[in-house]
Amino acid sequence: MKTKYIKMTFLYLLLVAGIIVVVMPMVYMISTSLKPNGALYEFPPKFFPQLSEITLENYQFIIGQGKFYVNFFNSIFVSVTTVLIAAMVASAMGFCIARFDFFGKKFLFIFILLTMIIPGTTLIVPQYELAVKLKVINKLSGLIPFYIAWVIPYSTFMIKGFVENIPKELDEAIYMDGGSVFTVFFRIILPLAKPGIASVSIFNFLTAWEEFPWANTVINDNLKRTLPIAISGFFGQHQFTQWGYVFALSVLSLIPILLVFIFCQKFFVAGLTTGGVKG
Amino acid sequence: MRKGSKCEGKTSHSLIERHAKAYERGASASMKKKTMGNKLQIGVLLLPGLLIFGIFTVYPIFKLFIMSFFKWDFGSMLEQQFIGMQNYKEVLGDTYFRTSFVNTLVYTLVTVPAQMILGLLVAVFINSIAHLKVSFRVLYYLPVITSWVIASLVFKYIFNTEGMLNYFLTNVIHVTSQNIRWLDSRWSGLSVAMLLGTWKGIGWNMVVFLAALQTVPMELYEVAGIDGAGTIKKFFHVTIPCIRGTILFALVMLTIGGFNVFTSIKMITGGEPGHQTDTILTWMYYKAFSTGKFGYSAALSFIIAVCLALLAALQFKLMKNNEKG
Secondary structure, three states, rough: OHHHHHHHHHHHHHHHHHHHHHHHHHHHHHHHHOOOOOOOOOOOOOOOOHHHHHOOHHHHHHOOOOHHHHHHHHHHHHHHHHHHHHHHHHHHHHHHHHHHOOHHHHHHHHHHHHHOOEEEEEHHHHHHHHHHHOOOOOOOOOHHHHHHHHHHHHHHHHHHHHHHOOHHHHHHHHHHOOOOHHHHHHHHHHHHHHHHHHHHHHHHHHHHHHHHHHHHHOOHHHHHHHHHHHHHOOOOOOOHHHHHHHHHHHHHHHHHHHHHHHHHHHHHHHHHHHHHHHH | OHHHHHHHHHHHHHHHHHHHHHHHHHHHHHHHHHHHHHHHHHHHHHHHHHHHHHHHHHHHHHHHHHOOOOEEEEEHHOOOOOOOHHHHHEEEEEEHHHHHHHHHHHHHHHHHHHHHHHHHHHHHHHHHOOOHHHHHHHHHHHHHHOOOOHHHHHHHHHHHOOOOHHHHHHHOOOOOOOOOOHHHHHHHHHHHHHHOOOOOOOHHHHHHHHHHOOOOHHHHHHHHHOOOOHHHHHHHHHHHHHHHHHHHHHHHHHHHHHHHHHHHHHHHHOOOOOOOOOOOOHHHHHHOOOEEEEHHHHHHHHHHHHHHHHHHHHHHHHHHHHHOO
16 A cells, blocks of 8 residues: 555656646746846846746737737637638538538548648648739738638548437438438537537637748738737847747737637547547 | 447447438438439538638649649749759759758657657556546646747747756756857757657647547456556556557657648747758748749649658558557
8 A cells, every 4th residue: 555655646746747847938938928128138047037026018018019909809810710610611511521422522531631641831832822813912811711721621520520420310300300401410410519510619729820831921911910920020030039028929829729728628638539539 | 348349339330220221211202302402402511611622722732733843933923834853853952952851850750759658658647646637637738739939939038048948057057168059050959849849749649648548448457467467567568559549540640740840940940050950841931932932842842742641641551450450
C-alpha cells in the first residue's frame, strides 16, 4: 500500500512539473503584457513583474486604437460566417454521402480525402491567382469562401461519420409517412447529428480565427486585417518590436478562443476521439 | 474487447439491414412516385458544397498542376509560356530547395516522435490518477488552442539574444558567459521551431491517446499482473499493442502536420540566416511572393503534394493491414 502512495505522489509531481513547463510560455506572455513598455529588453529580465510595476498601459494603448475594434470585428465576422456556412454545407454533403449513391460520389470522396492530406499552403499560388481573378484581394470576401472550402473536407468527413451512426430506420419511417429527403435531413439528421456538427464547428472556428498564411497574403489594408495579421503587423523589425503591445493584443485575441474552449469542452473531446478511435 | 464489440456491431447491423429491406418492400411503391423529387432534393443539398469546394479547392489543384509546366511570373501574367519540365528541373537542382527539404524532414522526424511519446506518457499518467483528471487535461491542452502566430512570438521572445533564456543561462546558472544567438544559425533556429512544434502538439496527442486508453480492456492488465508483469512490461505488452491503430492514426496526422510547418518558421526565423532555416513551404512562399516565380512554386508545391499523398497512402495501407492482422 505504501509503495502505491509513493507511486501516486510521484505521478502527480511529474504531471505538475509537466504543467509548469507547458504553461510557462503563456504565463510569461501574460506577465510581459502587464509590464511597462519602456525598455525593449529589460535587464535583468524578470519572469513576474513586481506588484508595484503592474500596469494596464499596454492594454489601454491597444484598446485606445480604433483599429483594434475593426480587427476584432473582422476576425469575428470572418470566423462566424465561415463556421455557419461550413456547418450547413458540410452537413448536407455529409448526409448525402452517407445515405445516397449519386453520380461521381466516389470521385468526390477521393478529393475530400486528398485535400485532407495535402497541406493547404501548397495551394496558395493558384488560389492567389483565383483571388486576383475574382477581384477579392484586400477584401474579407477574399478570406471567407477560401476558409469554407478549406474546412469542408474535414467537416464533411466527420459529419458523414456521425450520420452513419444514426439508425437508418428513422429515415425509412419518414419515407413511409410520405416524407421527402428534405424532411429526413431537417427533422432527423440535423437534430441527431447536432453534437457532431457542434464539435466540427468549434474546430472550424479555431481554424478561421487563427489562420495566418492566407490572410497575410490576401490582406494588406490595415482596416481589413484579422487579428493574427494585426498581431504580426505590430512586430516589425526585430529591434523595434514593442513586446508589451504585441502580447497585450495576443492576450485579448486569445480570450474568445478560451471562452469557446471552456464552454464547449465536451464537444472538443467528442470531435477528437471519433477520429482517433476509428483510426 | 475491441474485437468483441466489432462482432456485436456486425450482428446488430445485419438485423437492421433485414428490417430495412422489409421496410423498403413496403415503401417502394410510394417511393417510386417521389424519386424524381427526391433526386432533385439531393442535388439541391449537394450543390452549394460542391460549388464552393470545386471552385476554391479542386480547381486550384488542377490549376497548380498546369501552372507547374509554365514560365509563370507574377506581375507579367501575360507572358505565360509553356516550358515543360523546366520548373521541376529547376526545383530539384536547387540547393536552397534541398536545404529546405532536409530541414522539413528533420523537423518532422524530430517533432512527430517527440510529441507522440510525450503525449502518450501524459495520457498514461492522467489515466492512472484518480483526482484532477479534467484540470490536467485542460491545462495540457492549452498550447493546442493557442494560435501559431502568438505561440511563435512568445518563443521568439524567450529565445531572443537578449531574452529570458539567455539571461537564465548566463546570469543565473552561469553555463555560458556570452549570450547565445539562438535564432541566428541553422540548427539552433530550427531547434526553437521544433521545440515549439512539440510543445504545441503534446495536448492533441494526449487527448487522442486518452480516448484510446479507454478501449484497452482492464482484464488484460489483470491477467498480465497475475503473470507477474510490472508496470513497464504491461505498458509495452498490453497498452502499446492495444492502441496500435491510434498510434498509426496519430502518425499519419502528425506527418502531414510536420510537412505543413510554415507560420512558426516564418515568424521565428523568417528563414534567416540566408534561407538556412527555410522549410519547403516557407521557401515556396518566398519564391512565389518575394521573387514572383509562380511557376517554380507551383512545381515545388506539386512535388510536396504528391509526396504527401503517397506517404499518407502508404500509412493508410499499413493501418488497413494492421486492422486485418
